[in-house]
Amino acid sequence: MTTRNDCLTRDAQDPLASLRSQFDLPSGVIYLDGNSLGARPKAALARAQDVISREWGKDLITSWNTAGWFDLPKRLGNRLAPLIGAGGDEVVVTDTTSLNLFKALAAAVHLQAQTPKSAARRVILTERSNFPTDIYMAQGLSNWLERGYTVKLVDSVEEIPAAIDADTAVLMLTHVNYRTGYQHDMAALTALAHARGAVAVWDLAHSAGAVPVDLNGANADFAVGCTYKYLNGGPGAPAFIWVPKKHQATFTHPLSGWWGHAAPFAMAPGFAPTDGIGRALCGTQPIVSLAMVECGLDVFGQTSMAAIRAKSLALTDLFIELVEARCGGHPLGLVTPREHAQRGSQVSFTHPHGYAVMSALIARGVIGDYREPEIMRFGFTPLYTSYADVWDAVEILKQILDNKEYDVAAERGAVT
Numbered sequence: 070m071t072t073r074n075d076c077l078t079r080d081a082q083d084p085l086a087s088l089r090s091q092f093d094l095p096s097g098v099i100y101l102d103g104n105s106l107g108a109r110p111k112a113a114l115a116r117a118q119d120v121i122s123r124e125w126g127k128d129l130i131t132s133w134n135t136a137g138w139f140d141l142p143k144r145l146g147n148r149l150a151p152l153i154g155a156g157g158d159e160v161v162v163t164d165t166t167s168l169n170l171f172k173a174l175a176a177a178v179h180l181q182a183q184t185p186k187s188a189a190r191r192v193i194l195t196e197r198s199n200f201p202t203d204i205y206m207a208q209g210l211s212n213w214l215e216r217g218y219t220v221k222l223v224d225s226v227e228e229i230p231a232a233i234d235a236d237t238a239v240l241m242l243t244h245v246n247y248r249t250g251y252q253h254d255m256a257a258l259t260a261l262a263h264a265r266g267a268v269a270v271w272d273l274a275h276s277a278g279a280v281p282v283d284l285n286g287a288n289a290d291f292a293v294g295c296t297y298k299y300l301n302g303g304p305g306a307p308a309f310i311w312v313p314k315k316h317q318a319t320f321t322h323p324l325s326g327w328w329g330h331a332a333p334f335a336m337a338p339g340f341a342p343t344d345g346i347g348r349a350l351c352g353t354q355p356i357v358s359l360a361m362v363e364c365g366l367d368v369f370g371q372t373s374m375a376a377i378r379a380k381s382l383a384l385t386d387l388f389i390e391l392v393e394a395r396c397g398g399h400p401l402g403l404v405t406p407r408e409h410a411q412r413g414s415q416v417s418f419t420h421p422h423g424y425a426v427m428s429a430l431i432a433r434g435v436i437g438d439y440r441e442p443e444i445m446r447f448g449f450t451p452l453y454t455s456y457a458d459v460w461d462a463v464e465i466l467k468q469i470l471d472n473k474e475y476d477v478a479a480e481r482g483a484v485t
């Protein structure tokens with residue numbers, strides 16, 4: 070079995086090990102929740118200071134031009150693009166994932182309605198296990214359209230292919246499931262959706278910066294995702310939306326704000342969309358928060374998604390191996406696929422007292438999180454997680470379980 074010394078040896082040979090020093094992580098903490106809120110790049114503090122004191126404080130409104138504030142959503146989109154297989158001028162960093170999904174779904178419905186024999190297609194198809202906001206946004210759009218659209222939920226991954234039928238207008242899937250860490254085959258499902266006449270929209274919230282993604286290679290139609298998870302953009306950092314070149318000329322959505330206008334400062338009373346990816350923008354962006362996204366992307370610029378993926382699989386394999394070997398007598402159930410191609414960058418285990426066990430872990434400095442039902446989630450961020458962290462986290466889990474050091478009656482906070 071792997072020993073702690075083996076883990077230290079692997080850390081010494083890890084080509085990504087030096088990147089950890091670029092993050093501010095408190096001592097005594099093993100942070101396994103970068104899938105929910107990424108750690109802070111050290112550079113973010115000086116960058117925030119500069120944006121607030123110089124760009125805002127001294128240069129005031131001129132910074133919209135001189136500091137590049139107005140172009141920031143596009144500039145950051147171009148920096149993010151290579152991580153998700155997007156081309157230049159196909160991505161903007163803006164708004165929230167929920168809002169971007171609304172725009173993408175509206176555009177998808179519009180695109181689908183232009184194709185021949187589209188009249189009967191009124192179903193937005195997704196998974197019951199999708200992140201709830203994705204389902205809610207689809208329901209909100211469907212209800213509001215009042216054109217007979219409905220959201221259909223499938224109960225298992227195996228049911229998806231057969232469920233894509235002559236009624237399906239849009240297949241809306243989250244590439245990596247937030248609860249289980251299951252990763253879909255994006256290329257295969259997109260091809261199937263297209264073959265059956267549907268448009269494919271992907272949510273990359275748990276994929277961007279976590280697993281290699283090739284949106285153009287998969288011939289996907291639209292995509293959205295978060296920057297505050299694996300991309301380390303900071304709490305509530307703006308999300309992103311991808312509109313490929315092939316769909317930009319027809320891309321349209323109801324949130325036609327002035328930032329998507331061809332000439333915003335002409336102040337014309339009628340909306341005329343700008344060309345290109347800019348039409349995915351809506352209104353004025355939170356510049357301080359947006360600027361932080363670049364500090365996270367700077368770290369990705371020093372490595373490759375292939376290197377990140379190799380370490381992610383090694384860390385998650387190690388965690389599964391050690392939990393099963395060292396905590397084997399306890400009622401833990403692995404819900405994340407062992408199959409590499411089907412795994413994101415997290416490992417989830419069920420335990421009948423999952424919430425209490427996770428609370429005990431957090432009290433001992435091992436920060437993961439809990440999702441209903443019974444699921445303890447452990448995210449592995451190769452940029453700042455070491456093999457020794459994995460060993461130490463499992464050691465603490467083992468002590469908590471062996472000694473029953475958890476309080477089944479513990480009260481829950483508002484955010485789990």
Ligand SMILES: *Cc1c(COP(=O)(O)O)cnc(C)c1O
Nearest residue numbers: 165166167200202243247272274
């Ligand atoms: C995290 C996450 C979101 C978050 O959406 P917000 O609008 O940023 O709150 C949406 N969808 C999925 C699949 C997620 O994992």
